[in-house]
Amino acid sequence: VNRVDVTAGRWREAVQARLAAGERFAGAWATGEPVRSWRAAFAVPDGGIAILACAPEAGRVPSIVDLAPAADWDEREAHDLHGLDFDGHAPIRALAGHPEDAAAWTTPVEGEGVHQVAVGPIHAGVIESGHFRFHLVGERILALDPRLFYKHRGLERAAEGRDARAALGHVQRACAACAVANTVAYAMAVEDALGIVPDPALRRARTLLLELERLYNHLNDVGAICAGVGFAPGAMAFAALKDRAQRLNAQIAGHRFLFGSVAAGAGVSAIGAAAGGGARERLRDLRADAAAAWRDLEFTASMQARLDGVGVLTFEDALRLGAVGPAARAAGVRSDVRAHSPRLAYAGFVAADPPAPSGDVAARLQMRAVELMATFDLLEVLLDRPLAAGACRPGAEPGPLGAAIVESPRGATLAAVELDSGRVVRLRLRTGSYANWPALAHATAGNLLPDFPLINKSFELCYACVDR
Amino acid sequence: MFVLLRQLARIRREAGLGRGRPRSVALRHVDAGSCNGCEHELALATTPFHDVQRFGLDVVASPRHADVLLVTGAVTTRMESALRTAYEAMPEPRLVAALGDCALGCGLLGDRARLAGRLEEVLPVDIRIPGCPPAPDAIAEHLLAGLDALGPGATGGRAATARR
Numbered sequence: 001v002n003r004v005d006v007t008a009g010r011w012r013e014a015v016q017a018r019l020a021a022g023e024r025f026a027g028a029w030a031t032g033e034p035v036r037s038w039r040a041a042f043a044v045p046d047g048g049i050a051i052l053a054c055a056p057e058a059g060r061v062p063s064i065v066d067l068a069p070a071a072d073w074d075e076r077e078a079h080d081l082h083g084l085d086f087d088g089h090a091p092i093r094a095l096a097g098h099p100e101d102a103a104a105w106t107t108p109v110e111g112e113g114v115h116q117v118a119v120g121p122i123h124a125g126v127i128e129s130g131h132f133r134f135h136l137v138g139e140r141i142l143a144l145d146p147r148l149f150y151k152h153r154g155l156e157r158a159a160e161g162r163d164a165r166a167a168l169g170h171v172q173r174a175c176a177a178c179a180v181a182n183t184v185a186y187a188m189a190v191e192d193a194l195g196i197v198p199d200p201a202l203r204r205a206r207t208l209l210l211e212l213e214r215l216y217n218h219l220n221d222v223g224a225i226c227a228g229v230g231f232a233p234g235a236m237a238f239a240a241l242k243d244r245a246q247r248l249n250a251q252i253a254g255h256r257f258l259f260g261s262v263a264a265g266a267g268v269s270a271i272g273a274a275a276g277g278g279a280r281e282r283l284r285d286l287r288a289d290a291a292a293a294w295r296d297l298e299f300t301a302s303m304q305a306r307l308d309g310v311g312v313l314t315f316e317d318a319l320r321l322g323a324v325g326p327a328a329r330a331a332g333v334r335s336d337v338r339a340h341s342p343r344l345a346y347a348g349f350v351a352a353d354p355p356a357p358s359g360d361v362a363a364r365l366q367m368r369a370v371e372l373m374a375t376f377d378l379l380e381v382l383l384d385r386p387l388a389a390g391a392c393r394p395g396a397e398p399g400p401l402g403a404a405i406v407e408s409p410r411g412a413t414l415a416a417v418e419l420d421s422g423r424v425v426r427l428r429l430r431t432g433s434y435a436n437w438p439a440l441a442h443a444t445a446g447n448l449l450p451d452f453p454l455i456n457k458s459f460e461l462c463y464a465c466v467d468r
Numbered sequence: 469m470f471v472l473l474r475q476l477a478r479i480r481r482e483a484g485l486g487r488g489r490p491r492s493v494a495l496r497h498v499d500a501g502s503c504n505g506c507e508h509e510l511a512l513a514t515t516p517f518h519d520v521q522r523f524g525l526d527v528v529a530s531p532r533h534a535d536v537l538l539v540t541g542a543v544t545t546r547m548e549s550a551l552r553t554a555y556e557a558m559p560e561p562r563l564v565a566a567l568g569d570c571a572l573g574c575g576l577l578g579d580r581a582r583l584a585g586r587l588e589e590v591l592p593v594d595i596r597i598p599g600c601p602p603a604p605d606a607i608a609e610h611l612l613a614g615l616d617a618l619g620p621g622a623t624g625g626r627a628a629t630a631r632r
Contacts, residue, residue, distance in 0.1 A: 098546060121550050122498055124529035126511045129499040129547055150546040151501045154579025173577045176505030176601065220508070233472040239515035240479050243604070246512075256603060257505055289475060296471040464504040 001192055001403045003039075003051045008061050011038075011054045015064045018042045023050060024335075025064075025322055026405060027414040027430035028074040030082040034059065038084060040071070041403055041414055047340025049403045051416075056084060063089035070322025072438060074430070096149045102133070106145045109135035114142065117449065121150045128463035134449060141452070144444045146437055151467035156427045164190045164417065165264045167424045171415070175465030176257045177220075178431055180206075180213040181408030182465060183262040185415035186429070188343055190264040191392055193402030193419045198343055202390025205268035207345040208382045209258050210406070211375050216245035217409035218372045219290065221460040222297075225365050228457035231303045237293045244286050252279055267389030280383045287376045294369050307362035311455030313443040314359055323439040325411020325432045327459050330367040332357030337407035344406075345382070359443075361458040400425075408432045410461060429468060433461040479516045488522030493615060493623050495527050496534030496558070497567075500551050500587070502541030505601035506568040510538065513604040520608045531557040535623035536595070536611075539587050542570045542577075548584040555591055563622060565595035565611065572596055594618060 006014045019025070023042035026049065031037045038061045039053045054061060063086035065072050076095035078084040086092060094105040106116075120131040131147040155174050159167040171186040172179050184206050191197065198206065223238025246256040253261045254270040261268050297303065313323060318331035328335060329351065336351035338344070352370045354363055403416040411432030418426040440459045444452060499507060513520045514527060528534055531554045543551060555564070566572050566587050573586030587593055595614030599606055615622060 121547065122554055126497045126507050126527055127499070128502070128504055128507060129550070150550070151499070151541065151544055152546060152582055153501055153542055153544055153577070154582035155577060157579045157582075158577055170577050173503050176503045176508060179503075233469055233476065236516055237472040237475050239512060240476065240517055243512050243515065243517050257508075257601070259600065292471050293475060296469060300469055462504055464502065 001049050001051055001399070001401055003053055003401055005053045005055075008054045008057045011052075011062050012064060012067065014052050015040065015067055018050060018052065019067060025068040025070045026412065027416070027428060028071055028078070029416065029426065029428035030078045030084050031418060031426045033082070035078075035082050035084050038078070039416070040064070040074075041416060043337075043405055043412065047337075047342065049405060051401065051403060059083065060085045060087055062087045065089050068322070069320050070435065070438075073434065096152060098147070098149070105147060106133050107135065107143045109143050111137070113137045130463045132452075134452070136449060139449045141444055141447050141449055144441045144452075146441055148437070148463055149467045151464055153468065155468045156429065159424050159427045162424055164193075164419055164422055164424055165266070167427065168262070168264050171427070171429060172259060172262075174429060174468050175431065175462050176259075177217055177462055178213070178408045178410065178413065178433070178465050180209045180258050180262060181406050181413050182415065182429060182431065184210060184344075185404045185406040185413050186417065186427075187262055187264040188404030188406070189402040189415040189417045190419070191343075191402070192396070192404060193399055193417060194265060195394060195396045195398030196265060196392040197395035198392050199390050200345070201388040202267055202392065203343060204345040204382060205271055205387055205390050206262065208271070208379070208387065209253065209261055209268065210344070211378050211382065212245070212249050212252065213258060214375050214409045215372070215379065216242050216249065218368045218375065219245055221368050221409070221457075222294070222365065222372070224457040224460050225307075225361065225454065226297070226303065228454035229303050229306045231300065234293070234297050234300065234303065241286065241290050241293065244282075248279060248282055248286070251282075265392050267391050269389060271387050271389060280380070283376065283379055283383070287373075290372065290376075294372075304362070306454065307365060308358075308360060310361045310451050311443045311447055311458060312358070312360045313439055315357065317442055318359065318439060321439045321442060322435055323411075324435045325407070325409070326367040326371060327364055327436050327439060328411065330354050330357060330363035331359035335412075337405050337412050341406070343404070361454055364458040411435060429465065431462065431465040433463075434466045436461055437466060476516050480519075483517050485519055485522065488524070491524035491615075493525050493536060494534045495525060495536045495538050495611075496531045496554065497527060497538045497540070498547075498551055498554050500539050500541045500547040500571070501544035501583070502568065502570060506540035506571075509601045509604050510540070510567065510607060513607050518604045518608060520611075523608065523612060525608070525611060531555070532559070534558050534562070536563045536565050537591070538565045538567050539571050539591070540567045543584040543587055543590050545582055545584050548590060551590060561621070561623060563594040563618070564591045565597060565614065566593045567597045567607065568602055569598060569600040572598060574598070575600075594622075
């Protein structure tokens, strides 16, 4: 990937030019300690990635949050974890840091009858840890401040200094539900830096793993929305379908979450039995049962009545906040990384259209169902002949920096890696969940507190791969 | 809804689940810094293929109602105090189960400065459930075996009475 260096003084101008050319802000990260470079990645419409870099002056760089609001969390994280200051981002509220004083990290909300409700980090169900601070009048939510990073394990920092191939373990550990998307993005970033490209067999094997991951996640997420409504038969039916998809994962790749199958710069391991053993037949049975369960959900009036007009993310807000994945597509943003993934086997892929891009819980649920069937179609084709592990071969110029974007079940996930003699100098993993948390918080405002579990489940974002 | 219920009935038939044994053990889960894999599998343990409720095990909403604290993940510095608070909120007798390899301290990954140490260094661990992550049936098996090994008094009168 190419890097363009500009001075801090021309940083905003350079970013503005990228955005004006129709490129999407895809993530930013600080390198060096003390920070010697601040980098931002942009997704080019045809599928390429452009990287801008500038050197901070006296620990400061100009903020771009007014140009690209999607950079808000990136700047706040770099401020908390790397001590970088941003001119024009004031006040810069704590994100990864956890100051005692609530005023240091919450949105100031004042007025008659305004009160706060604090939830977490431990929640009532079997859920990840994180804190939500709601600002309310009565039961009406005025604003939500999610406070994550309770699960910050310092995985990126721990990967520094390690061999690039071995550091893949740190990326896999970041998040179970996005393990394939994250590790494939990381592997492709490392291969980009090493100047090697995957052969067709490896592209196909990785694509199969990515779609298997999407399959069990989307089944899970449909069930999670049922649970958010309190509709137990739907939640249980889709949990059982998800379990069956994970058993299929174990049959095909030897692990229910497909752990250990992706490697950087090498073929996919343990995928030999995929075409045999009746995997396709089991997949067809699963599809028939999922379709029947989905039809039944569509005719469950008590559930459907809860979904319309709740948790609306408008098309404009989705674009402005940099939302990705099914949540953005449900708001009418026609963007799916799979349509431009030459290093994977998605030839001819077209992003799915939502039945109605209303941006509410109903649209996000419908979007999952449409994509679920598209994934069944893709898997059918991917499994139509024997699979091989594949390999990488030389094909491009090596360089110190590599980057790749992959469509995870939650949306575009960026992995960027900086190498020195085959060792990781800096790793940045910016997942679809990371991109979508601000959009979720925004879509929550104006709704009733009792609808929050439902809105939350309709995005179904991870905490683990945000916190890292 | 009838299709969904028919599917669930078919799963129960095909899975051939045994009747289980009566007891009453309330579990409270705390994610102390996991990758979310253990959460996915623990949640599935209470769904139709596995149905751990038939053994009298169930997940409860508050540590106040819990006999066993099920802890997942590497314990992060950020989660240590919340974890201790949850444990302190539990009535005696109380047990701690380490769910998954991270909680057991196996192959922990992360920045040392961000991790509080193995779960065992934070709370006394009574039951160990290995796996990365342990599958739903493995979670149920290890919990039941662990509770059996600790004896009828381990989780108080309710379990002891139920198994008389």
